[in-house]
Amino acid sequence: MEYKDYAENPNKIIKSHHIKISIFIIFAGILLLIVYSSFYPNSVSKSITGNAMQDLKIENSVEITAELNAPDKLETTGLIEKVEIKIKDPSELSIGKEVIELSSSTSIIIDNYQGDLFTESNTITRLNGKTNKIFINGLPLTAQNNTKISISPTGFDYLKLNNIQLNSLSYSASGKVSLNNKKITVNLNNEEINIDKFVGNLEIKKGSLNLKGYIDKANIQKIIGVSS
């Protein structure tokens, strides 16, 4: 066994530094992965992790249409091709550094929206993200790429989310769910529904929810299991 002074053995110090740097790189990598996959769930991180909804392949998916009562709470994070909202109450819309006062019954269309959209009891509680095209009452507002957009909490009459990727939706529902071109129809009466990995259009109007899109085949059992 050698007992050498550290000052005489610089290789040990270099090795120790290398270990510390490696540990820090691993830590930074994990931290980056967590933050990136959580704040940008539809970005590149998903292709790394395989958690992407875009991984929903046609051969593994089943068509779904549903007419149900609207869920009390809806939370989505990620990319939505088009968001259509008709607000009920006056509100404030922030686009970049500008703030626009919106009167009641204003219709808003947001293209290529990326961010959070939370609703609760027919109220938009959070809309905070980025976009590149906005229309207010049909009038286009020019926006630079990835302009920040947010809205103060407001009630809505109509909400449509086109080409949304929903990780999960579960609530006590009443209504009709049709699968595979209406080959299977499930009627629900205040029963718990669990829809995972949905890709398609979602519409909330007058207290009802319409879904039209695709779900992963693996999730059919969950939905049918509810009605049995």
Next chain:
Amino acid sequence: MKSKRKEALKKRVLIKTTNSRKVYLFIYLMIIILIGVIIYIKATGRPLNSYAIKLVIGFVIASVIATELHRRYNTYEVDEGSLVHTMGILTKRSRKMDFSAISDLYVIQTLWQRMLSYGSVEVRLFSGENTTHIKNINNPSTFVDIVLSKINREIGGK
């Protein structure tokens, strides 16, 4: 008979110390940050990647095991007449330094180590052999005081 002998040997060890856990403060901080970020993401209702969670769990377990093994790799014991440095976990190698052979004891502490009251002790021998480093132990000054008192008693005894 054997247990009595073991007890007698145990009694002879006055201090047994290993690396301080304060050395791994940055690793513990990394673990806290990762867990804190996960809690924040959960609390804000954002999606949490399952692979990322598995990686965090792996990192936490690996870090705790690695730091504990690293801590226990070097043990330092002060017994009635000598200072023993043992290296290894499964295969152990130890060096015994008689108190009468120790010429100097140096306490080395950086500002950070002084703030957290840990540091290293450099043990030099009369023979001029290579210095032994007692690395990153808690309260190195107290450790040196105990060894010195033992050395003085040894010299006084003679």
